[in-house]
Amino acid sequence: MPEPKKERNLTVEQALTEQDFREAYLAMRNIAYPKRRRGIQAGLCLTAAGLAATMIPLSQSQLHTAAPPCAVAGVFLLLAAAVWFFQPVLRGRRAGRIFRSNRLMPLKTQMTLLHDRVLQKSRYERSERYWTEFSFCASTPRLFVAMGGIGRNLWILRKEGLSEEKKEEAEKILSAAFGRRYYRMDGKRR
Amino acid sequence: MDSKTEPVNVNFAITREDAVHIRAAQAELAMRGFYRVAARVLGACFLAAAVALASIPALRRTYRWACAAAAVCGVSLLFLWQPLLKTVVMAGAAEDFEAGRFGTPARAVRFSPQAVEFRAERYEAAIPYDMLWLAYEDKNVLLLYPGIGECHAVPKRALSKRELEAVNRLLTDRMRQKFLQEGAREWTK
Numbered sequence: 001m002p003e004p005k006k007e008r009n010l011t012v013e014q015a016l017t018e019q020d021f022r023e024a025y026l027a028m029r030n031i032a033y034p035k036r037r038r039g040i041q042a043g044l045c046l047t048a049a050g051l052a053a054t055m056i057p058l059s060q061s062q063l064h065t066a067a068p069p070c071a072v073a074g075v076f077l078l079l080a081a082a083v084w085f086f087q088p089v090l091r092g093r094r095a096g097r098i099f100r101s102n103r104l105m106p107l108k109t110q111m112t113l114l115h116d117r118v119l120q121k122s123r124y125e126r127s128e129r130y131w132t133e134f135s136f137c138a139s140t141p142r143l144f145v146a147m148g149g150i151g152r153n154l155w156i157l158r159k160e161g162l163s164e165e166k167k168e169e170a171e172k173i174l175s176a177a178f179g180r181r182y183y184r185m186d187g188k189r190r
Numbered sequence: 191m192d193s194k195t196e197p198v199n200v201n202f203a204i205t206r207e208d209a210v211h212i213r214a215a216q217a218e219l220a221m222r223g224f225y226r227v228a229a230r231v232l233g234a235c236f237l238a239a240a241v242a243l244a245s246i247p248a249l250r251r252t253y254r255w256a257c258a259a260a261a262v263c264g265v266s267l268l269f270l271w272q273p274l275l276k277t278v279v280m281a282g283a284a285e286d287f288e289a290g291r292f293g294t295p296a297r298a299v300r301f302s303p304q305a306v307e308f309r310a311e312r313y314e315a316a317i318p319y320d321m322l323w324l325a326y327e328d329k330n331v332l333l334l335y336p337g338i339g340e341c342h343a344v345p346k347r348a349l350s351k352r353e354l355e356a357v358n359r360l361l362t363d364r365m366r367q368k369f370l371q372e373g374a375r376e377w378t379k
Contacts, residue, residue, distance in 0.1 A: 104336050124318070126315070150293035151340055
């Protein structure tokens, strides 16, 4: 009779920092909402500005003024510049605000990663979350991040402090659990 | 409430109606303060601009389109934006509940003098009141926020009048300005 397959598991302890959370938050937003990336949004604004500019001759012939399309084009140009320069700053600030508001997040937490779920235990909380509760998982240069679920919707595992062996083990567990929903940070599916 | 006071235990299961009430309260909380005032001020400015443009004949003729646009923006921001947003949020809540996105329905919450304890199928916590970010109460639910975007809800139908009073006293005493009640101003507490 074949021996039952040994279940992979990995136990780690970590305390998150604001920098970790900011990085995870920005990475997750880029993957979860590709249409809200600054390049896409600024591009849409520039397209709208271009379309408004094409209305100038029509406006001049019908309304005897080019003011309305010029105003609309100007607004969209300004919006494109604002999105390009300020979106990352504002998102980073929001991530910082979320992290600082939650005093449970920076606490030291023990995590046990299993093939189908993660067990978490800190001074005040104890939880069990199945990987199927999350929408997807990503591996960034410094973190493993999963998004989705009910309640705290970012799960973060720091790579810093993990031995190469543990990193590999975590990657094997997560890539097997998430399958096609496991992303590298270059945006390609594994 | 002193440390010898009996804790309040609440056991409940989230229903579809609760889900709608929870989202409505969350939306109400999100639209408090700056956003609400900003929408009203902006709406009033748009309406004032529309009236100003309409009352000056020379401008009215040239900028009829701007006058109409300003009037539409003003009316939308002053009268339509909030009810519309709330309706959309409540419709989404019912849909999310049907899809099981409100988590485990059966939950227990215990308000003890030192901490608020949560128990659900795969989650347990005992969080001291000073670790909570915010508490909010409206006529249907009590929301307890460990942080922005993370919320534990307690439907008030699961509490007796006496229990609700005890919980209110406890939250007012322990959380002070961090306990917001619908219709109450923070500086009066």
